[in-house]
Amino acid sequence: MSILALAIASLALSQSAGATIEAREADRLEACVAKIEVDAEEAYEDGLAWIYQGNRPNARQCTALALIALGRPDEGAARLEQLANSVDGGSMEQRAEYLIQSGNAWLQAGAPEAAIVTFTNALKLKPGVPDLLVDRASANLMLGNWTEAKEDLDRALTLAPSMAIARQLRAEAHLNLDQLNLAMADIDAAMAVDPENIDTLVLRGRVREALRLSKVRVLSPEIVD
Structure with missing residues (x-):
């Protein structure tokens, strides 16, 4: 040979x-x-x-x-x-x-700060993965970074429009950004996919209450001297 x-x-x-x-x-x-x-x-x-x-x-x-x-x-x-x-x-x-x-x-x-760093590095290796964008959004929600979380969730839903968890989390971001109609739209979309999800049902109650209070404020504006 x-x-x-x-x-x-x-x-x-x-x-x-x-x-x-x-x-x-x-x-x-x-x-x-x-x-x-x-x-x-x-x-x-x-x-x-x-x-x-x-x-x-x-x-x-x-x-x-x-x-x-x-x-x-x-x-x-x-x-x-x-x-x-x-x-x-x-x-x-x-x-x-x-x-x-x-x-x-x-x-x-x-430790959401550490999680954000790690998920960001993961996204460099696997860009545009909806689940990974949702993971980083979850970390930002824990920190109250509503805008940053919403940006990731917008991207995730562009890639996977029927992703119920992304809809639910974006509704949370919308609620905290006082974008109540958008929050309710996301709640409705999430429930269309997963109608029995307890977290979504609880969040729907919070959004409805926020909408009710916003109408009360409109009907009863504060009197300014």
């Missing part, structure tokens, strides 16, 4: 072995995530053992997700963000996934 043929054969074997390892790692991560649902502490310990065996990215993701499930979302979020920025963080798709998980963990930890 020629040297070239040997090199080609060696490369094929290497690629095959790499694919086998990657598949095995993916299966192990899937098992870890499933175990988190049942016993997060044991999943975390398994992840630590996995890291000791080779410090693979999937092992670090496993431990970070387990930490979030164990009530330590800030630590899990930081680890996922670090993984997304690591040399061996994988493809752009994988890095974006880590950032999205990190951002949602920051929200869970009550």
